[in-house]
Amino acid sequence: MSIFEELHDRKNTRSVKWDMLKSVFQSEDVLPMWVADMDFKAPEAVNNALVKRARHGIYGYTVIDDDVTDSIMNWIEKRHNWTIDKEWLSFSPGVVTSLHLAIQAFTEPDDKIIIQTPVYTPFYNVIEQHDREVVKNPLVLENGSYTVDFSDFEEKLKQGVKAFLLCSPHNPTGRVWKREELEEIARLCCKYDVIILSDEIHADLIYPGEQHTPIASLSEEIADRTITCMAPSKTFNLAGLQASYVITTNKEKRARFNEHLSKQGHGMLNTMGNTALEAAYVHGEAWLDELMTVIKSNQEYVTEMLEKHTDLKVTRPEGTYLLWIDCSALNLEKSDLNKFMIEKAKVGLNAGASYGDDGANFMRMNIACPKSTVKEGVKRIIDALNAT
Template structure:
């Protein structure tokens, strides 16, 4: 039995995914398949490095050194063919704080912030709490796949938009944007002088036949107008260690963002996150390749089971370990759909409405768990759907 098939109990570890199900779903007998973290142990090299550091027993202030910077730079070069310089890097506790800080630093209250919906819930929250104006470019859903409405995108850019927040790969729909799509996004943002904040946290979780392209790598012009937010957290299941980084080539924009972090008292990442990031990027690639093989089989299993045995349809993912499930055939209202999954299927999924009104008939499923867990969850859904006919 390898680490990707072994079922580890995460209960009583203060896990949001496993220990908060009563408060989130008002039930304690659902199988949690929601929060975007994995039920797999991190790479053993990371665990060993953390244990060794803990044995030292002193947890003082920690600095980012050239070893950490080099691990990030080498990873981006090898995995994404993106050459960056050390000076372009800064560090943060997480991608969400980075996005909020970048919006705060590079816009003012009332400015338009463009997002492509349905999209990761904190995008909405960032715009709201910072008193910016939310502008949406809904993605086109057709034949169980999504595309960008570029005509609408250009119209929206003209509505006093200062920042476009790109989700690449896209959460929750699982699209990995193609070069021509990214090139057109870049062309239009340059045309209307709109800054891009690109959330690329899922960039390493790409299914065979697809390739992630950092939008800032397309040209010097777009790299000067892009803030890229990345982290090893989704890739290696390190989210709780709170370590991420920001890549900004433009010196003046970089200063605005780093100054904003300074004003909030963010000067460093924590000791364990620092170590985990370096070791994961230096030694975690074989583990990642095995993970991608595992989740590829998992998504194929889910699609085959749900589409052959129920009326549910899965948006074919190109990246991420999250599946976006079209439940419209059940003909349930949004609140009824959520109750159905909790009360009848006994599974805890993310409600599609959380990602915008365009997700009202969808549910988001996390497949980054052992196959035994995944099979149990999917069979619960199949039984509930077929009982409900």
Template sequence: MSLFENVPARFGTRSVKWDLVKSLYGADDVLPMWVADMDFTAPKPVIDALTKRVQHGVFGYTFTDPPLHKSIKNWIKKRHDWDISASSLLFSPGVVTTLHMAVQTFTSPNDSILIQTPVYPPFYDLVKKHDRQLITNSLVLKNNRYEIDFVDFEEKLKTGVKAFIFCNPHNPVGRVWSKSEVETIANLCMKYNVLILSDEIHADLIYQGNKHIPIGSLSEKVNAMTITCMSPTKTFNLAGLQVSYAIVPDQNMREKLSEFSQKQGLTMLNTLGITALDAAYSEGEPWLDELMTVLQHNRDLVTEAFKNRNEISIIETEGTYLIWMDCRNMGLIHNDLKMFMQEKAKVGLNDGISFGDDGNGFMRMNIACPSALVEEGTNRIIQALDNYL
């Protein structure tokens, strides 16, 4: 775990996570465990590739090419057992950017779009900011693990839903959807002719005993009605380099999405983002394997720490580096829960209600940091529970 034991000094780097602590939480002694980036340096091959590119000193217009496409194809085949075509790839600065463009390209104002809640807050914006109708399918918490209410899911699709934004693996509840679940979703969307917009940015962050199933990998028929969004940015801590890609096998859909992208002026990627993507997928796998050992240790540390506490339950986490904490037994209204965490525990977490009404009484913790910090944050919360409740 030597690569992951120390936190790089992030203050003074314009870090959203660290440099905005006081403005967000009202004090500078709050431990930030919220925004989804890591307190780890990127893999050495990525840093070396970026250093070499920077030292070249020329940062003119850049394009994606067959060797880069091959890196992506090889990565997806090795990690997810999915053969994709290089011709199906479209690039953009980020997954959310692609989803915004897809919503505008393939749906119209007042069209209904389905999401499964609680879910990543930008999903709500994807619907509402473009004057679409938000339809929700609430996930069901059973025995400390979330499941899909497929009866409700189908009833919602029957109402004329045009697109379904799928979060796989799921942020924030940590589910890595099983093949059976993914197949049921795909079959229902095919039955009601619903476009699938699949956010799979956490696809590589999967714990032992689980397997990510890209929904587009199920069949050619499913793939033809799916836009799959992926990126190395969550996997290798490259979010600030703004690089992602979409897998769009249907030529007509791909041309329409590409045309819309060009109308927005999104005609090329960040030069350093391209460099980092290629290096990460070509040489970053050993780093990722070690990272997952650290994350699994951190996940288990948090789970064990709260195992015998009545106030907080840790939801079973199968993927991502995000822990979903059920704090409803604390007996606090949500704003008081938020204040308890930042003022009493001195830990900066994501407010559960920002993930929708189904997040009321929950908090989200980012464990992608050295184990010592995870232990400190966990201990701060437990001590606050002992002192104030």
């Protein structure tokens, strides 16, 4: 049996995904396919490294040494064709933490910050919680895939936007931006002197045949205005270990970001996060390649079954393990759509409305789980729709 076919009982492990069903869905009787972590064990090399470290039994202050930084540099060069220097690296507990810090470091209260909706919910929070203004550049759904409305993007940039919060690959739509799309985004940001805060946490979760391009890798000019946030957490299911990093090529911007890191008391990774990051990047590549064949197979199954047996449509993803499902044919209000999935289908998905008004007719499904779980989730949805 493949390691990706094994079922693991995650209940009573303080799992957000499995142990918060009552508070999130007001029901224990739903199959959780929502928050973005996986129901797969991390690579065995990661688990072995953590066990070895635990056996040592001392968890004092931990340094980020050359072995850790080299593992990051080698991974990014091999997987993303980008050569970076270790001096460019800063570290924080998570990408969202880094985005909060970047907003504080590079913008001022009342500044306008542009996002491409529908988009990852915390993007709204990291702007509004610091008294900045959200400016929306809605993505356009065409033939089952999303594209950038560049005319609208430029019009919005002309309004005095100070920063662009880029989601690459895009969550929840699953788009992996093509190089030419990123080049046009970068050209316009340079033209209007807009800093790019790039969330690339899903960079490694790319379907076979696709390629992620870090926007900062396009040119020195683009890198000079880009803050790139990455982590192994989504890639290897390590979110609970809280280890992420930021790549900033510009010396002055890096010093400014690090100053805000210091003001918040950040600067080192926890012992286990440090250990897992290195082990994953050094030994996890084969595991990841197998994972993405599993995710692709799961995506194809969900798409085929829903489109064969229901009026639901799955947008064409190129990356991530998240599916963006168009439920507009059901003609339900957003609250009724979410209620239907919970009470009738007994499946816990993410409500599309939480990603912006243009996601109101959608649901987000996490397919990073064994095929048997995927089949059960799809069956529940199909049966519930057939019963209406």
